[in-house]
Amino acid sequence: MPESLTRAVRWDTVVGALLIVLLLFSFSFVDGFGNALNLSFLIGNTLPIALIALPMTLLVVSGEIDLSVASTAGLSGAVMGALWNQGLTIEAIIPICLLLGVVCGLVNGLLVTRLGLPSLAVTIGTMAAYRGIAQIVLGSDAVTDFPTQYLDFAAGRLGDTFLPQAFLPFVVLLAIAVVVLHATPFGRSLFAIGASEEAARFAGIRVRRHKLILFTVTGLMASLTGIFWALHYASARYDNATGLELSVIAAVLLGGIDFDGGKGTLGGAVAGVFLLGAAQNVMSLQDVSAQSQIVVTGVLLVVSVLGPRVARQISVARAGRRATAPTPTA
Amino acid sequence: MTHPSDAGPAPVLALKDVTKSFGAVRALRGVSLELFPGEVHALAGENGAGKSTLIKTLAGVHRADAGRVLLDGEPVVFHGPGDARDAGIAVIYQEPTLFPDLSIAENIFMGRQPRRALGRIDHKATHAATADLMRRLGVELDPDRPARGLSIADQQIVEIAKALSFDARVLIMDEPTAALTGSEVARLFGVVRTLREQGAAVLFISHRLEEIFQICQRVTTLRDGAWIASEPLADMTEDDLVRRMVGRDLDELYPKQDVTPGEVALSVRRLTREGVFTDVSFEVRRGEIVGLAGLVGAGRTEVARAVFGIDRWDAGEVEVQGRRLTNGAPSTAMAAGLALVPEDRRAQGLVMDMSIERNIGLTGLRTTVKAGLMDRGAERSRSLDWAVKLQVKYARIADTVNTLSGGNQQKVVLAKWLATGPKVLIVDEPTRGIDVGTKAEVHRLLSELAADGVAVLMISSDLPEILGMADRVLVMHEGRLAAEIPRTEATEETVMAAATGRAAA
Numbered sequence: 001m002p003e004s005l006t007r008a009v010r011w012d013t014v015v016g017a018l019l020i021v022l023l024l025f026s027f028s029f030v031d032g033f034g035n036a037l038n039l040s041f042l043i044g045n046t047l048p049i050a051l052i053a054l055p056m057t058l059l060v061v062s063g064e065i066d067l068s069v070a071s072t073a074g075l076s077g078a079v080m081g082a083l084w085n086q087g088l089t090i091e092a093i094i095p096i097c098l099l100l101g102v103v104c105g106l107v108n109g110l111l112v113t114r115l116g117l118p119s120l121a122v123t124i125g126t127m128a129a130y131r132g133i134a135q136i137v138l139g140s141d142a143v144t145d146f147p148t149q150y151l152d153f154a155a156g157r158l159g160d161t162f163l164p165q166a167f168l169p170f171v172v173l174l175a176i177a178v179v180v181l182h183a184t185p186f187g188r189s190l191f192a193i194g195a196s197e198e199a200a201r202f203a204g205i206r207v208r209r210h211k212l213i214l215f216t217v218t219g220l221m222a223s224l225t226g227i228f229w230a231l232h233y234a235s236a237r238y239d240n241a242t243g244l245e246l247s248v249i250a251a252v253l254l255g256g257i258d259f260d261g262g263k264g265t266l267g268g269a270v271a272g273v274f275l276l277g278a279a280q281n282v283m284s285l286q287d288v289s290a291q292s293q294i295v296v297t298g299v300l301l302v303v304s305v306l307g308p309r310v311a312r313q314i315s316v317a318r319a320g321r322r323a324t325a326p327t328p329t330a
Numbered sequence: 331m332t333h334p335s336d337a338g339p340a341p342v343l344a345l346k347d348v349t350k351s352f353g354a355v356r357a358l359r360g361v362s363l364e365l366f367p368g369e370v371h372a373l374a375g376e377n378g379a380g381k382s383t384l385i386k387t388l389a390g391v392h393r394a395d396a397g398r399v400l401l402d403g404e405p406v407v408f409h410g411p412g413d414a415r416d417a418g419i420a421v422i423y424q425e426p427t428l429f430p431d432l433s434i435a436e437n438i439f440m441g442r443q444p445r446r447a448l449g450r451i452d453h454k455a456t457h458a459a460t461a462d463l464m465r466r467l468g469v470e471l472d473p474d475r476p477a478r479g480l481s482i483a484d485q486q487i488v489e490i491a492k493a494l495s496f497d498a499r500v501l502i503m504d505e506p507t508a509a510l511t512g513s514e515v516a517r518l519f520g521v522v523r524t525l526r527e528q529g530a531a532v533l534f535i536s537h538r539l540e541e542i543f544q545i546c547q548r549v550t551t552l553r554d555g556a557w558i559a560s561e562p563l564a565d566m567t568e569d570d571l572v573r574r575m576v577g578r579d580l581d582e583l584y585p586k587q588d589v590t591p592g593e594v595a596l597s598v599r600r601l602t603r604e605g606v607f608t609d610v611s612f613e614v615r616r617g618e619i620v621g622l623a624g625l626v627g628a629g630r631t632e633v634a635r636a637v638f639g640i641d642r643w644d645a646g647e648v649e650v651q652g653r654r655l656t657n658g659a660p661s662t663a664m665a666a667g668l669a670l671v672p673e674d675r676r677a678q679g680l681v682m683d684m685s686i687e688r689n690i691g692l693t694g695l696r697t698t699v700k701a702g703l704m705d706r707g708a709e710r711s712r713s714l715d716w717a718v719k720l721q722v723k724y725a726r727i728a729d730t731v732n733t734l735s736g737g738n739q740q741k742v743v744l745a746k747w748l749a750t751g752p753k754v755l756i757v758d759e760p761t762r763g764i765d766v767g768t769k770a771e772v773h774r775l776l777s778e779l780a781a782d783g784v785a786v787l788m789i790s791s792d793l794p795e796i797l798g799m800a801d802r803v804l805v806m807h808e809g810r811l812a813a814e815i816p817r818t819e820a821t822e823e824t825v826m827a828a829a830t831g832r833a834a835a
Contacts, residue, residue, distance in 0.1 A: 185695035203692040
């Protein structure tokens, strides 16, 4: 029965439809939503979530998770600021920070694949560790005097449109992620690993290598996001991007990626990201406090984990009732 | 319908023209069945023939759409399993579910223990009643022992004792022997005979035909939900029964072709995994089917896992077609031409939530690729090809494999591996839990593969299968190869002697 398939497709569609409804509603009824400045804020503020959501989607599909992404981003920003204070050029600093992200991801991946530890536990640990290192590196300083052409790129818009310049590289990365997950043997293997790691191993799939690659790429993308963050907000601090992992995971799960692995699409995940981003933007425009927004994100996270499950229970119950329809209750 | 004797007693439980549908599927179509006291009655049929639905109808789980259930000749309606139990009908399932932390006696009298004053449980009376039940069954089990750690065979005995404590007159046993060893089956049959002598009616379901002939007096056969026959087993042969079940003459169950072995395709030398198996050496030649026999836990599956690379070995080496395999690397084993159809098809052989197409496709991730991307057309035609070749019965190739019957799932696993064009094929319990028709198909397939020059290593606990299919039989005992027996000398006695360590190699 392709029931699970149609259900998954429906969930993607539901999220996409919700996004469209929210956008239509906001354009019509929310003051200040539709102007180009706000839209560019919306997209610019959502880009960090979107960038990390790409590898996170692949990771969750394969049955793993990385909670240390925001700390990796913060660490990258902090190291960037510290090295800038040391007088290195930005062209030298960026590769160093990206390499640092790779190392952070590699550490997560090795702890998970070599020691067989659950990624939830490992990355809670490294989440604290990476953030701590960031504070040691930069203390409570804020570095703001990065070269203007970089700051302009990270904050600027494409011509006369409301799209941030950084949106283009994101679209390229998104296209790569879609192809990798949905059109390559690598992506196919991730679905198999997430659905049944043992069966994947018996089919000759190199499970540990796949996971190690994913963790490493996630670290790389997290550090790229950290660099973007510091430039976009023209501020490198050790506590940059704090709590971002919550938004990323909420958005990915909201997009229909099964927390148990093996199911989901990148389209759904990206719809989830922008749904969350638009909701946060609308709340800001309505003067909802930042604290309340975090509450909403948390509730969305719970709902997005529960939603597909409840839907499944209902469909199973319905199928069961159909199967035993002629029988009165036992 | 034929009765056991003209002057026989009345049936204690009967179904008359029972029909039961689930949606569009008609699971039972006018089925009748009579169970007499003092009789063990077999229910035979392939997977999907309607056996489970029939059992559940007798046990009050399902209610018939049409037709009647007769208890002592009187029509009854069961509104649930409780009604059936109160009427003296008990079902013993393949894998019982006991409370592990409670004692055997507490499990049997759960919720209705004999009471003393003030509602306190009378442990002495509970113990005595349980001991009495065990005596009636002719089994020695300590009533105070916790259920945790009991073998499946012992757990079934507890369930049977529980049924007796309810004064069950009809016992329905749903594949009780599937997970039992030979001696456990013998003890279970002793208990069943005792029950029969005490006047119980037993309905017995098993895929193992020899067991049906051993323990049952009559048999009712179902096919595609329809009643085919109810008849005494005394005048029947196994072939007769198979014909009733399958609806045609079955091709031979063990269609082994004679093949002259070619060069060595798989060579295992002094392979050791500490604490699991030791110093295992053997060869399999092209065209050969080599049986690997032994008791459960002798290390057969573990050797296969190590050879394929799932587990690492500590010493020794493996060559496929002259290529040394890397330790612990299934992908290099596959590249060398090795395929493993694992023991547990649901956990290891298949991704149950994935489609038939993609499950077969999983072994082709290196081949159905164009410019680094999945070639979906090639993947689909490869999967369709093999699903059709192996006659997998499915509605759509995009359906998930958990919608298929066990036999068809096993065919998908075979398809997945045959699609890689293996030179060496290891099959671990290739026909466990699948019906006799599919079993014969799998055997024919293995035989044809061998004739085409594939080297086949077949692990099986089904001794007739080993004897019927293998050119040579390797026997493992406690982690070591105990014997190598050529086809001409392989008998149940020689193989079992080696498997139990009674004979030197």
